[in-house]
Amino acid sequence: MKIVIIAPEQIPVPPILGGSVEITILAIAKELSKWHSVSIISRAHPRYPKHSFIDGVHIYRVPTGSPAKYLTHVKKILIKRRFDVLQIDNRPEFVRQIKSMFPKATVSLYLHSLTFVNSPHTSRAETLAGLRKADLIMTNSSSLESRLSARFPSMSRKIRVAWLGVDTSRFSPIQKTSHPRAFTLLFAGRLIPRKGIPVLLQAAKLVKSRIAQPVKVMIAGGSPTSKYARQLQSLSRKFGVHAEFLGTVPHRSIHRVFRKADLFICPSQKHESFGLVNVEAMSSGLPVVASKNGGIKEIIEHGRSGLLIKQYKNPQAFADAICLLIMNKPLYLKMKQEARQIALEKFSWCATAARLNQIYESEKALQQDEPQKGNHNNTFHKLDQFLDTISGGQVHGGEVGHNPEIRGVNMTDDHCDAADCPDNGEGNEESGSRSELSCFSTQDFQNLADLRTENDDESDGSDDPAEATFEFFSDIGYQRLVDALIYGQHNADEE
Numbered sequence: 001m002k003i004v005i006i007a008p009e010q011i012p013v014p015p016i017l018g019g020s021v022e023i024t025i026l027a028i029a030k031e032l033s034k035w036h037s038v039s040i041i042s043r044a045h046p047r048y049p050k051h052s053f054i055d056g057v058h059i060y061r062v063p064t065g066s067p068a069k070y071l072t073h074v075k076k077i078l079i080k081r082r083f084d085v086l087q088i089d090n091r092p093e094f095v096r097q098i099k100s101m102f103p104k105a106t107v108s109l110y111l112h113s114l115t116f117v118n119s120p121h122t123s124r125a126e127t128l129a130g131l132r133k134a135d136l137i138m139t140n141s142s143s144l145e146s147r148l149s150a151r152f153p154s155m156s157r158k159i160r161v162a163w164l165g166v167d168t169s170r171f172s173p174i175q176k177t178s179h180p181r182a183f184t185l186l187f188a189g190r191l192i193p194r195k196g197i198p199v200l201l202q203a204a205k206l207v208k209s210r211i212a213q214p215v216k217v218m219i220a221g222g223s224p225t226s227k228y229a230r231q232l233q234s235l236s237r238k239f240g241v242h243a244e245f246l247g248t249v250p251h252r253s254i255h256r257v258f259r260k261a262d263l264f265i266c267p268s269q270k271h272e273s274f275g276l277v278n279v280e281a282m283s284s285g286l287p288v289v290a291s292k293n294g295g296i297k298e299i300i301e302h303g304r305s306g307l308l309i310k311q312y313k314n315p316q317a318f319a320d321a322i323c324l325l326i327m328n329k330p331l332y333l334k335m336k337q338e339a340r341q342i343a344l345e346k347f348s349w350c351a352t353a354a355r356l357n358q359i360y361e362s363e364k365a366l367q368q369d370e371p372q373k374g375n376h377n378n379t380f381h382k383l384d385q386f387l388d389t390i391s392g393g394q395v396h397g398g399e400v401g402h403n404p405e406i407r408g409v410n411m412t413d414d415h416c417d418a419a420d421c422p423d424n425g426e427g428n429e430e431s432g433s434r435s436e437l438s439c440f441s442t443q444d445f446q447n448l449a450d451l452r453t454e455n456d457d458e459s460d461g462s463d464d465p466a467e468a469t470f471e472f473f474s475d476i477g478y479q480r481l482v483d484a485l486i487y488g489q490h491n492a493d494e495e
Helices: 020-032 067-078 092-101 124-133 142-151 153-158 197-208 227-239 251-259 276-283 315-327 329-346 349-368 376-387 442-455 475-487 490-494
Strands: 002-006 037-043 051-054 057-062 085-089 106-111 136-139 159-161 183-188 215-220 242-247 263-266 288-291 306-309
Touching: 002 020, 020 037, 020 057, 020 085, 020 276, 020 349, 037 067, 057 067, 067 092, 085 092, 092 106, 092 124, 106 124, 106 349, 124 153, 136 142, 136 153, 136 349, 142 153, 142 159, 153 159, 183 197, 183 251, 183 276, 197 215, 197 227, 197 315, 215 251, 227 242, 251 276, 263 276, 263 315, 276 288, 276 329, 288 315, 306 315, 315 329
Parallel strands: 002 037, 002 085, 037 057, 085 106, 106 136, 136 159, 183 215, 183 263, 215 242, 263 288, 288 306
Antiparallel strands: 051 057
C-alpha cells in the first residue's frame, strides 16, 4: 500500500526538541515502511530541506501558519500523488477536504488526546463533520476510546485502538555503579500544574523523613527560568528537597536522563490519554509510580512494572509507594526486570505498526466489498444521526490484580473532581431536534432503552465520570440495535 501520514502544523518531523505526536509519527512510519511505501507531510523548518528520505520514509515539508493555510499546502503535495491510506494526526478539521480528494482511499484520523476535538481548537459540529467523513478513527488507548465514544456515540463503530511504543534499543537499562549515591526520582514532561510536580516534591519530602538514604529529584522538561519553574524551585527549597531542574532535554538525548534515575514518577492530576514517558521509563528498566488515571492504567501493571496510585492527589500515597520500593530491594529489582520485559513484549514501535497495518489491511478489504452493502449504508447514516443526540453511559474497565507484597501502599479511592474532566459543560451541546429523530419508531427508542438497561450494572466502582463509556456499544448491544433498525421486528418475531 501507499501510505501518507499528515502531521499537525505546529512542530516539524523529526521534532527539534520534543513533541510526542511527531515522535510517534516518525517511529510508526519507519516501521510501516518495512511493508509499504510511506510518506510524511510536515511543516517546514529552517533546519530541514523541503524533502528528506529517512530510514525508508519520504518526508515532504510545506509552509505552515494557520491550520487552513497549512492544509492548502498539504493538498498541493497530495494532488500530485495516489495513496491507499491517508492518516491525519490530531486534526479532525482536515478530514473532509482530504476525503473529498481521495474518496476511494482509506482516510484515518489518529487522535492522541481530546484536545483537538474541543473548543477553542474546533467546534463540536466541525469535529463531528470530520469524524463522520473519516473511514477510521484511531486512538492511543482504550481510555481515550471510551471518552471519545461517550462524546460522539455514533462514531464508536469506527474507533480502533493502537497503543504507542518506544525505541527499546535506545531506551535500555545500563549497569549502575555500586558506590553509595542518592536514590533518584525522575519526572519528565511539561512543567504545567496538571502534571502534579508539587505532589512529587512533597512526597519526596515525606520520603526523606523516613529513610536514611539520600533522595534526589530530577525534573526534565520546560524552561527552568519560567515563572512556574521558579515557583517549583522555591517549593523544593521550602521542603528541603534536593531537586535538579534540567530544562527541556531534546528527545534524541532524553534516554541518557532515564539511565541516571532509579524510579520514574508520573503524578498526573488529570486524565492522560497514554503517557509516552511511562513506556520510555519501563523500557529503560525503571519501575513507575504513577497516578491511576486514563491510559496510564493500560501501561503500568500494578505490582509488576510499577505501582498505581488511586489517591493521586495525596502526596502521602506516593511517598508510601516510593518508600516501599526503596526499602524492599528484592521487589524493586523484580519490578525493574518486569518493566523492561513488558516494554519489549507490548510496547515496541514494531508492535504499534503491526497493529496499524492489520487495521488498515482489514479496512482495505472491507472497502473492496463495499458494493455488496447496498441500502444498509443509508440505515447506518440514520443510526449515526440518531446516536449523536444521545449521551451518557456507565463506567467499565478491568482492575489489575494486587500483589500481596504491596498491600501497605495507600490505594483506596480515586479522587477526581468534576474539574478534572474536560467534558464539563458540553453535555447539552448539539442535543439534536425532534425532527432528527422522526425516522425512528417508538419501538426503536424502546430497543435502545432496553440495551442501556441491560448494561447499567456493568461498573468497576470508580467514581470518576471522566472514565464513563457508552456501554450500550457492546458488540451484542450495538448489533441488536442495528438489526432492529435494518430488519424491524422480523428477527424479534423469530426469537
